[in-house]
Amino acid sequence: MxxxxxxxxxxxxxxxxxxxxxxxxxxxxxxxxxxxxxxxxxxxxxxxxxxxxxxxxxxxxxxxRRLGLEQIFEIFQTREAIEGMAAKLACIRGNEAFRSNLREIKKKITKANIQSDPTAGIALGRELHRAIMDAAQNGILTDTNKRLENMTLLTANITKHSPAIEKASAEAHLRIINAVLEQDQEKAEQMMREHLRETCQHIVERFYPGMLGGVSNNK
Amino acid sequence: MxxxxxxxxxxxxxxxxxxxxxxxxxxxxxxxxxxxxxxxxxxxxxxxxxxxxxxxxxxxxxxxRRLGLEQIFEIFQTREAIEGMAAKLACIRGNEAFRSNLREIKKKITKANIQSDPTAGIALGRELHRAIMDAAQNGILTDTNKRLENMTLLTANITKHSPAIEKASAEAHLRIINAVLEQDQEKAEQMMREHLRETCQHIVERFYPGMLGGVSNNK
DNA sequence: TGGTTGGAAATTGTATACAAATAGAATTCA
DNA sequence: TGAATTCTATTTGTATACAATTTCCAACCA
Incomplete structure (x- = not known):
């Protein structure tokens, strides 16, 4: 091969x-x-x-990569910093085509929300995060985020198909989109950061109730 | 070997x-x-x-690693996000020993300022940034910052021994220390971010006047 | 002249054999 | 028994030969 x-x-x-x-x-x-x-x-x-x-x-x-609860916290906290900055920059550097794309995503999220389609919601969420990162036009920021996104993927399957989390995410995504469309830098950054804090919170509460510490090591 | x-x-x-x-x-x-x-x-x-x-x-x-002006911008912008978050977390998680250390650094910076000792100032700056990152107690954030710090080192020598930059840095460092000692999260984050924005600005103005684009490639 | 082609030299890519370190199981001894 | 020890098997670390690719220069031709 x-x-x-x-x-x-x-x-x-x-x-x-x-x-x-x-x-x-x-x-x-x-x-x-x-x-x-x-x-x-x-x-x-x-x-x-x-x-x-x-x-x-x-x-x-x-x-x-071995991920304990502690590290999941850390990854999301770091993403909060990185993606918060990206949201801010997207307000400054995003062009009209970008905002037009955001309006499209907004429509689709609303539609997926009405139809209670979590799969579509997840895909749209990824699309939104990517669109904002691209609009930020910062290669180092993008690379840094890619690493963190990959680490998040290691726990991705356990976050799937949880309707409560997805609903909250969709609403947060709409708030982020609105702030970016208004080109309100501070608000966009704040909304993105709150969204990631909330997502982390949800994951921890749902999948690690009360647990704290390392993860299995099969050798 | x-x-x-x-x-x-x-x-x-x-x-x-x-x-x-x-x-x-x-x-x-x-x-x-x-x-x-x-x-x-x-x-x-x-x-x-x-x-x-x-x-x-x-x-x-x-x-x-090849670094153009554009990438230096990007690195500092990413550090702004990461170290800004670190400053915020240091307010929350830093203990009394940490703040005591900060007060020591503050004294030394003031002393170095009076004596116009730029070498001491640079060392103290590094010490401060490290102390804050440690106090943030986030391993992923620290690792991410390490990569960016290494990239910054590739241009480190050209930033040395510029009295104007060092003086501005020292003052910014004092503002950061004060904010962290007051445990004012927002202010600490803001001061750190302003400091990095300013430093980047200084480097660009001083060493790349008017230049924009790539760097030499000897192959 | 100036661009293209060909080939030689330099450099990275791959396979493989053997050395060193680690992990796990069997053995010993209290 | 059970803790420590030795031995064996497994796995990673290193050296090296050769293959494939890239680079560079010279020869060639329009």
């Missing part, structure tokens, strides 16, 4: 939770699976580490 | 600008210099890439 395909496949395996946090990646096994030697496998693992999906430990190899 | 030492040496070479942005690292040369084979050299280069010092291009290898 070709190198880029192997990278993409491993990425998907992680996102789809066929490889889960705390799981060690055995180089020999990957070689046999993908029919390439250890050298390119290691390059791929380093790339995935750079993406935020894996951790590397000397003399122990690569492991899917 | 041992692997960790090679990593540290290369890191220092970059920080001290013996290796400059845009410079390609030739694996064979590094092998001869450090007397280890290409395999560990590549691992080290991947690690430095993760630190934000290098970029990797397929079939072309590793290059010291």
């Amino acid at each position: 070709e190198k880029n395909s192997v990278y993409e496949d491993l990425r998907q395996q992680i996102i789809q939770e066929k490889l889960i946090p705390g799981q060690w990646l055995i180089e020999r096994e990957l070689c046999e699976t993908y029919r390439i030697s250890r050298t390119p496998i290691r390059e791929i693992l380093w790339k995935l580490t750079g993406d935020g999906f894996l951790e590397q430990e000397a003399n122990r190899g690569f492991v899917v | 041992e692997k960790n030492s090679v990593y540290e040496d290369l890191r220092q070479q970059i920080i001290q600008e013996k290796l400059i942005p845009g410079q390609w690292l030739i694996e064979r040369e590094l092998c001869e210099t450090y007397r280890i084979s290409r395999t560990p050299i590549r691992e080290i280069l991947w690690k430095l890439t993760g630190d934000g010092f290098l970029e990797q291009e397929a079939n072309r290898g590793f290059v010291v």
